[in-house]
Amino acid sequence: MLKAVILIGGPQKGTRFRPLSFEVPKPLFPVAGVPMLQHHIEACAKVPNMKEILLVGFYQPNEELTRFICSAQQEFKILIRYLQEYAALGTGGGIYHFRDQILSGGPEAFFIMNADVCSEFPLPEMLNFQKEHGEPSSFVIMGTTANRKQSMNYGCIVENQQTNEVLHYVEKPSTFVSDIINCGIYLFTPEIFQHIGAVFQKNQQDMLLDEQTNGNGWHRAEAIRLEQDIFTALAGQGKLYVYKTPAFWSQIKSAGSAIYASRLYLNQYHKTHPERLATTEDGGPRISGNVYIHPTANIDPTAVLGPNVSIGTGVTIGAGVRVRESIILHGATLQDHSCVLNCIVGWDSTIGKWARVEGTPSDPNPNDPYAKIDSETLFRDGKLTPSITILGCNVTIPSEVIILNSIVLPHKDLNRSFKNQIIL
Numbered sequence: 279m280l281k282a283v284i285l286i287g288g289p290q291k292g293t294r295f296r297p298l299s300f301e302v303p304k305p306l307f308p309v310a311g312v313p314m315l316q317h318h319i320e321a322c323a324k325v326p327n328m329k330e331i332l333l334v335g336f337y338q339p340n341e342e343l344t345r346f347i348c349s350a351q352q353e354f355k356i357l358i359r360y361l362q363e364y365a366a367l368g369t370g371g372g373i374y375h376f377r378d379q380i381l382s383g384g385p386e387a388f389f390i391m392n393a394d395v396c397s398e399f400p401l402p403e404m405l406n407f408q409k410e411h412g413e414p415s416s417f418v419i420m421g422t423t424a425n426r427k428q429s430m431n432y433g434c435i436v437e438n439q440q441t442n443e444v445l446h447y448v449e450k451p452s453t454f455v456s457d458i459i460n461c462g463i464y465l466f467t468p469e470i471f472q473h474i475g476a477v478f479q480k481n482q483q484d485m486l487l488d489e490q491t492n493g494n495g496w497h498r499a500e501a502i503r504l505e506q507d508i509f510t511a512l513a514g515q516g517k518l519y520v521y522k523t524p525a526f527w528s529q530i531k532s533a534g535s536a537i538y539a540s541r542l543y544l545n546q547y548h549k550t551h552p553e554r555l556a557t558t559e560d561g562g563p564r565i566s567g568n569v570y571i572h573p574t575a576n577i578d579p580t581a582v583l584g585p586n587v588s589i590g591t592g593v594t595i596g597a598g599v600r601v602r603e604s605i606i607l608h609g610a611t612l613q614d615h616s617c618v619l620n621c622i623v624g625w626d627s628t629i630g631k632w633a634r635v636e637g638t639p640s641d642p643n644p645n646d647p648y649a650k651i652d653s654e655t656l657f658r659d660g661k662l663t664p665s666i667t668i669l670g671c672n673v674t675i676p677s678e679v680i681i682l683n684s685i686v687l688p689h690k691d692l693n694r695s696f697k698n699q700i701i702l
């Protein structure tokens with residue numbers, strides 16, 4: 279039997295996702311109409327012999343997470359549990375801490391997935407690849423090709439081109455190492471815990487030798503990174519292989535990358551969930567390209583939506599509204615003739631009549647097949663980088679104003695136009 283573990287991080291992570299991560303843990307942010315994590319869960323639930331999905335993170339148990347787990351368990355008919363780390367233990371420390379839970383029932387292998395990636399999740403292909411490569415207990419990293427410059431923002435893998443064995447692994451190198459990058463999706467056998475255990479023992483010994491150690495010592499020994507502490511050491515040992523996926527993949531770090539990820543998933547819905555894609559119907563709004571509309575949304579038939587639009591529960595969209603490349607979160611109202619382009623409109627926000635709310639997309643270069651989305655920091659050279667416009671929850675935009683490339687914090691009631699600003 280098989281299991282899957284999804285690393286969901288915790289509240290200190292996801293800072294590039296503010297102000298949206300104030301309201302909802304980042305892994306539950308809706309991408310193409312469903313929580314980011316649901317895409318991982320759907321893919322796992324389809325794998326034959328998958329017994330359980332474990333979410334490992336350091337969020338305090340909260341209502342949203344509990345509700346999500348309950349409904350996903352019912353919908354996908356699979357056991358899902360949340361395991362809470364007592365502190366951020368890193369990508370290897372968390373799974374090591376909960377190794378007994380992961381190994382209970384005797385899975386022969388298990389997947390580990392970063393929550394903040396979007397992918398076609400070619401999990402059956404990874405299982406086949408593992409059977410065909412190396413010894414039966416070899417470990418598999420999913421990889422993809424990036425361009426030279428962007429590769430350095432990821433874990434970089436040098437492979438043996440004949441065998442696909444990982445010969446070198448360097449996490450976010452400062453100079454070019456390889457254009458094959460780590461996608462944050464792995465297939466391990468239980469033997470991985472021997473390797474993580476060895477690092478833990480070493481950390482513990484170092485800790486005992488270190489006289490400076492205070493009460494924090496145990497945590498320091500348990501904090502282990504899969505990438506730097508495990509993969510770098512396993513490379514070249516005949517144990518670690520890279521499965522290069524031809525399918526789509528992207529990281530979801532910033533809010534801008536959530537819009538891009540939505541586009542990738544909406545496109546995939548043609549194959550996986552055509553029922554989630556809206557179509558132009560008599561008496562309904564005009565749909566252009568891929569659009570998801572929650573059945574509870576109320577949309578005027580003269581509105582024009584798409585491409586790449588996701589409309590959440592209970593959203594109201596008035597006459598003549600235009601929405602493109604945006605995510606509209608639940609309870610928001612777009613009043614008549616407003617125009618929303620490259621935006622995330624927060625929960626329960628209102629955009630007044632004839633207002634224009636617009637951002638600048640940060641899409642990957644369309645002429646470079648290996649380009650990935652740049653999840654840049656908010657500021658460059660002391661200035662706000664032009665990016666998508668984000669309205670936090672419960673923001674009110676008055677009629678007939680323009681809000682351009684701005685980030686508006688929750689509960690703001692604006693009274694004029696703004697451009698390139700963070701409105702606190």
Ligand SMILES: Nc1nc2c(ncn2[C@@H]2O[C@H](COP(=O)(O)OP(=O)(O)O[C@H]3O[C@H](CO)[C@@H](O)[C@H](O)[C@@H]3O)[C@@H](O)[C@H]2O)c(=O)[nH]1
Pocket residue numbers: 285286287288291334335336363365366367368369372391392393394395431432433434449450459460461462505529
């Ligand atoms: N449970 C838990 N999860 C964690 C922790 N730290 C990070 N995570 C989760 O692990 C994932 C990776 O997070 P980061 O540590 O922020 O790494 P990164 O910059 O995203 O880079 C990783 O992913 C890239 C692909 O997206 C890889 O290319 C790179 O090598 C690395 O694995 C995220 O889903 C995050 O929520 C932790 O202490 N505990």
